Every structure is written in structure tokens, then in C-alpha cells.
Amino acid sequence: MVNSLAEMIYAPYFPKVGLIPAPDGQNPRHCGCYYxxxxxxxxxxxxxxxxxxxxxxAVYDMALHRSxxxxxxxPRFITIGSCxxxxxxxxxxxxxxxxxxxxxxxxxPGSSFWDFPDNRxxxxxxxxxxxxxxxxxxxxxxxDGFKGADLExxxxxxxxxxxxxxxxxxxxxLRDFIPPPGLAAMYYESVVMEIVSLLVQWQCxxxxxxAERRVDDWKRDRMAxxxxxxxxxxxxxxxxxxLTRVACMSRNRLAETFRDVxxxxxxxxxxxxxxxxxxxxxxxxxxxxxxxxxxxxxxxHGSFSEMFKQATGMTPGEYRGTEG
Numbered sequence: 001m002v003n004s005l006a007e008m009i010y011a012p013y014f015p016k017v018g019l020i021p022a023p024d025g026q027n028p029r030h031c032g033c034y035y036x037x038x039x040x041x042x043x044x045x046x047x048x049x050x051x052x053x054x055x056x057x058a059v060y061d062m063a064l065h066r067s068x069x070x071x072x073x074x075p076r077f078i079t080i081g082s083c084x085x086x087x088x089x090x091x092x093x094x095x096x097x098x099x100x101x102x103x104x105x106x107x108x109p110g111s112s113f114w115d116f117p118d119n120r121x122x123x124x125x126x127x128x129x130x131x132x133x134x135x136x137x138x139x140x141x142x143x144d145g146f147k148g149a150d151l152e153x154x155x156x157x158x159x160x161x162x163x164x165x166x167x168x169x170x171x172x173x174l175r176d177f178i179p180p181p182g183l184a185a186m187y188y189e190s191v192v193m194e195i196v197s198l199l200v201q202w203q204c205x206x207x208x209x210x211a212e213r214r215v216d217d218w219k220r221d222r223m224a225x226x227x228x229x230x231x232x233x234x235x236x237x238x239x240x241x242x243l244t245r246v247a248c249m250s251r252n253r254l255a256e257t258f259r260d261v262x263x264x265x266x267x268x269x270x271x272x273x274x275x276x277x278x279x280x281x282x283x284x285x286x287x288x289x290x291x292x293x294x295x296x297x298x299x300x301h302g303s304f305s306e307m308f309k310q311a312t313g314m315t316p317g318e319y320r321g322t323e324g
Contacts, residue, residue: 005056005077005130006033006048009107012072017064017116019046031184037062044122049188054133057188059175060087061123068116078134078155079105080195081126082171084280090115090122098231099280102164102171104155125175127195138196151196154203165264165272165311167198172279172312176322205263215260222247223261226254230270234277237270237297274298275311282320289316 018041027034032049044062081087083103088096091103093115116122134151158164170191179187229238229246240251243266247254258266274296281292290301293316298304308316 005053005128006050008075008130009056009077009128010046010048010058012074013070013114014046016070017062017068018042019062029178030181031179032057037064041065041068049184051185051189053130054137055127055129055192057125057127057174057192059125061121063121064116064118067118069113070116071111071113074107074109074112075130076109077107077128077130078152079103079107079126079128080155080158080167080171080199081105081124082168082175083124083126084121086117086120086122087124089120090117098276100168100276102158102168104158106152106156125171127171127174127192134196150203151199154199157203157206158199164198164202165268165275167195167202168272168276169312170195170198176312176314176319202263215257219257220261222249223258226258226266227262227269230266231273234270234273235295235297240266271307271311275308278304278308278316279312279319282316289320292316 014035018038019035020038022034022036022045027047029047029049032047035046035048037044037046042062042064044060046058046060046062048056048058050056081103083091083101085096085099085101088098088101088103091105129151135149139147174188174191177187226243226247229243238246240254244251244254247257249257255266258269262269264272278292278296281287281295282289285292287295289305293299293301293304296304298307305315308314308319312319314322
């Protein structure tokens with residue numbers, strides 16, 4: 001009998017953090033397995049959609065009344081996810097401030113330890129894949145150049161600080177969109193394949209950049225300062241002249257070096273920061289959308305809504321509706 005990915009990865013620790021299956025008829029997503037946190041232990045939910053021993057999509061949003069330390073045996077697998085600050089901090093064992101962080105993870109067979117903090121919101125959406133999918137199935141479907149080891153290498157490199165708006169949008173669709181009954185398998189497979197394609201393209205661009213030029217460490221440090229400045233001053237939308245002073249570089253050198261380091265231009269990175277901040281405010285506050293628009297540097301509500309829909313596929317109002 002072939003065990004599903006859910007049985008190998010999620011089932012061992014779900015009961016330990018108080019996640020219990022929802023009664024029949026109380027799965028709002030109409031497919032997969034929906035779990036609620038035992039009110040005695042915390043609040044929230046987790047949802048998992050699995051395709052045999054190939055891949056699984058997981059969405060969770062929870063907080064525990066007390067900290068929980070767990071240990072379980074895990075198989076070999078890979079994961080890409082968009083994590084809120086609490087989940088990212090837990091996974092990285094560090095204090096992550098960013099409201100949304102793309103994280104890749106390569107799990108090796110053996111014991112795994114997780115420390116769930118008390119009274120902190122943990123939320124994320126992730127795609128996990130087993131070797132039967134990325135090492136066999138995909139290699140058979142795309143024999144020209146695709147190797148399962150490529151995805152492991154890619155996700156090992158995708159750590160905190162990577163900005164990838166297209167990937168973030170695809171993961172958001174896994175979390176936010178609920179396909180009509182009967183179409184779940186088709187929908188999730190299409191988005192999963194899109195994510196795999198985006199990851200491979202991202203690595204190809206990185207390889208090309210590395211082959212063309214090596215970015216000195218001091219330049220990477222300057223670009224990290226620029227990225228942090230953009231994140232801290234999202235509302236003010238810093239000008240390029242302001243950023244040149246932060247980086248101590250000319251306009252052309254700054255634009256070129258930033259793209260070399262992050263793989264996107266400054267304007268695209270700034271939009272990604274604005275979208276992430278807007279998502280957080282739409283989820284976690286009752287602010288009117290017009291005020292959120294101003295908070296992320298868009299005084300005109302219409303311009304903000306257009307930008308947000310281009311990035312996520314939904315208007316701000318539609319996004320808030322899915323999170324409600």
C-alpha cells in the first residue's frame with residue numbers, strides 16, 4: 001500500500017497540536033481534509049489536499065494557547081510556501097518581521113523537531129512534493145533537461161528575502177480560490193505545474209546571472225539595505241534618487257546591481273512589498289480599502305486596486321472576502 005504525503009508528513013504531528021478532523025459537511029473547501037484546532041488547545045484550522053504519494057497543498061491559520069514541542073519522523077520531500085511572520089520565524093528559528101516570506105525547504109529522512117510558540121498567529125500556504133512526483137513523474141513527462149535534483153537545489157536556495165511576485169501570486173491562488181466541486185483535481189494540478197515551471201525559470205535566470213557576473217559581497221550588502229529601506233518606507237514610496245543615497249551608487253549602477261541580486265527591477269520589488277503589506281492589512285485589520293491604499297503608497301484607490309488585481313488576480317475587496 002502506498003502512503004499518501006499527508007499520512008507521512010502531516011498526520012504524525014496534527015494530533016499533537018490539537019488539530020482534529022472537522023465533522024462531515026463542515027469542510028468549507030469541499031475537497032481535501034479540513035481540521036480544526038481543539039478549543040482547549042488553541043484556535044484556527046488546517047486544510048490539506050493530497051494527490052497520493054505525489055504532492056500536497058496545505059493551508060493553515062492557527063494560534064495555540066501554550067507552546068508545543070513535537071518530534072516526528074519525516075520522509076524525503078521538498079516544500080515551497082508563503083509564510084506569515086509567525087510561521088516563518090518558527091521554521092527558521094529566527095525573528096522574521098516580514099508579513100509574508102517565500103520559503104523553500106528540503107526535508108531529509110529522519111527525525112524532525114518543531115517548536116510551536118504560544119499565542120502567536122501561524123499562517124501559511126505551501127506545496128509539498130515527494131520524490132515520486134518531482135524525481136520520477138516530472139522527469140518522465142519532461143525528459144529533456146528536467147531533473148528532480150534541480151528542484152531540491154532550487155528550494156535550498158530559496159530562503160528568506162527572495163522576492164518572486166509570480167510565485168507568490170500562484171501560491172495565493174492555491175490558498176484563496178476554491179474550485180467548483182468536481183474540478184479540484186484539474187485546478188490544483190494546473191497551479192502545481194505552474195509553480196514548478198516558475199521555480200525552474202527562476203533558477204535558470206539565477207544561473208545566467210552567475211555565469212555573466214559575480215556580485216561582490218559589499219554590493220549585496222548595499223542592495224539588502226535598499227530592500228530593507230523599501231520595506232520600512234512602503235507608504236512613502238521612496239524615489240530612485242533617495243535609494244541612490246541609501247546604496248551610495250549612481251542610478252544606473254543601482255538599477256543594474258539590484259536586478260543582479262534580486263532578479264527583478266526596483267519598481268517590481270516595490271510593488272511586491274506593497275502587495276504583501278496590503279494583504280496583511282486586508283487580513284488582519286478592519287481598515288477601509290481606501291485607507292489601506294494610502295498606507296501602501298497609493299493615494300488613488302483606483303490605481304491601487306488595479307495594481308493589486310494584476311498581482312493577485314483579485315480586487316482588494318475580493319481578497320478580503322476570501323480571508324473573512
